[in-house]
Amino acid sequence: MRKYFVLVSIVLATVVIAYITTYLRALGPIGLDTRYLAKLFLMLTYNPVYRELTAMSPEAVTSIVWDFRGVDTLYETVVFYMAIIAALTIYRGVSYSSIWGGYGLSLIVRVVTKLLIPINIAIAVSIAAHGHLTPGGGFQAGAVLAVVSVLLAVTYSASSFIKLGVSLSKAVALRSAGLLAIALVVFTPIVFSALTGVQTYIMQNYVKIxxxxxxxxxxxxxxxxxxxxxxxxxxxLAVSFGFFIIFMLLSLREEVVREQIGEKDEH
Amino acid sequence: MRVLKKYVPVAILVFAVYIVFSGSISSYDIIIGAFLAVAVSLISSKYIVKDESKALSLRRFLHLVKYALYYLTIAEFKAHKMVIKIVLSREMPVKPAIVRVPYRSRNEYAVVASANSITNTPGTIVVDIDPEKSQFYVHWIYAAGLDPETTYIGVLEEFEKGLSKVFE
Structure with a gap:
């Protein structure tokens, strides 16, 4: 009886939601018509004719994310940066140097992972380098590369970071280098303006009116x-090593952290 | 020259993956792919390649192609046939057991390729590996016997014979 009730409610809910979203037009008119905003984006993302309006990239999402609403993405990146600073603050005083041992998974998983890591790096760089041409981009590629840190921590145990010479300070440095590079791109037009007197805008990509x-x-x-x-x-760079920091910190055992920050009290 | 050769196998792997994944052979991709291949290879070769002459041997590569063809057609067909028979019969003639299967390969790639060959054929799964005793623990849907010879012949022999020519 209860099963029957659940089944009927699922079917009813599906029918009602389908009715509202299609015939009642809750999501606005649908059909073959492309909406005006979408048409604008499709026309302007790569359009050498309208030089003052285009982002000069055939990838609409990247054009929107890094050009049309670029400042928004810039702030998102800053928020991500702040979140990682918060994580580093929580773990302050904890270093990776004193973790030894740990076996990781079986030989089979270790050997397969060893081969997957270079492949993973190749795919991440491909996604990043084609961000302006095909779907993907910096954040997605960073997430792909960050998988390497999870693979290392799970398959070879957290102590493998020390053996491979991957340290938190190096990851922080690389992540900061990525953010500095973003800042450099953002402020280059301003510096150019100061030097030459030409009118420019912050984060400017292509010519404006x-x-x-x-x-x-x-x-x-x-x-x-x-x-x-x-x-x-x-x-x-910024995202992949930001995630690296997070995953490295999360793979630390609680006892190790307690010992390092001098917390003796067993609650 | 001898020193540089060590980095070639990983560089080829990374470059091929980059080009195939990008789906493009423009000069832009060839340049980035080449730089990436060199960089990744310099970092990771010492963990991946122990004997570069083996990795670059054409004869071993042909043996690998031969093994892949054998595995994907004959070995898979035989294993599927057995499982289909079990599934379709009325009595369900299964004799499941986790058996010890000794392996003879010394090379870790050969061992892992054998284990994955066993797992990827239906009816047998490598549950665990004991490198010190050189044996797999294999779940076998129709265990013909429990002694090492029977399990070796029934589960592993064919695979290891083909793979030893590639990796040993």
Missing amino acids: DSSFSFPTHVWNQLISGTLIWLNLAEF
């Missing part, structure tokens, strides 16, 4: 889409 400044869109006939490739690569 009242500004002739532009990052190079092509290098030897290869489309690099101005700021987008640099922002994607810098974000790749």
Whole structure:
């Protein structure tokens, strides 16, 4: 009886939601018509004719994320940066140097993982380097690369970070380098303006109505889409090593952390 | 030259994965792929490649292709046939057991490839491995016997014979 009740409610709910979203047009008119905003994006993401409005990248999402609403993404990156600073603060005084031992998983998993890590890196870099051309980009590539830290911690145990020379301070340095690179791209137009007197905007990618400044869109006939490739690569660095820090900290055992911060009290 | 050769296998792997995953052979991708291949290979080769002459041997590569063809057609067909027979019969003639299977390979890639060959054929799964005693613990849907010879012949022999030409 209860099973029957659950089944009927699922079917009813599906029918009602389908009815509301289609015939009642709760999501607005649907059909073959593309909405006006979508049409604008599709027309302007890569359009050498409307030079003042385009982002010069065939990848609509990257164009929106790093150009049309680039400052928003910049702040998102800063929020991510702050979250990792918070994590590092919670774990302050904890270092990775005194962890030894740990066996990891069986030989089979270890050997397969060993081969997967270079493949993982190749795919991550490909996603980052094509962020302005195909779906993907810096954040996605960073998430892919960060998987390496999880693989190491789970398959070879946390002590493998020491053996491989991966340290928290190196990860922090690389992540900061990524953020500095983003800042460099963001402020280059301002510096250019200060030096030459040309009108520019912060985070400017391509020419605007009242500004002739532009990052190079092509290098030897290869489309690099101005700021987008640099922002994607810098974000790749910042995000991947940001996640590296988080996963490295999370793979520490509680006893190790307690011992290092001098917490003796057994509650 | 001898020193550089050590880095070639991983570089080839990374470059091939990069190009295939990118789906492009533009000069942009070839340049980035090449830089990436060199960088990753410099970092990771010492963990992955112990004997580069084995990794670069054409004869071993051909043996690998031969083994892959054998495995994907004959070995898989035989294993599937057995499991299909069990599934379709009325009596359900299973004799499940976790058996010890001794392996003879010394090379870790050979051992892992054998284990994965066993796992990927239906009816047998490597549950655990004991490198010190050189044996797998295999769950076998129709254990013909429990003694090491029977399990070795029934589960592993064919695979190890083919793989030893590739890795040993």
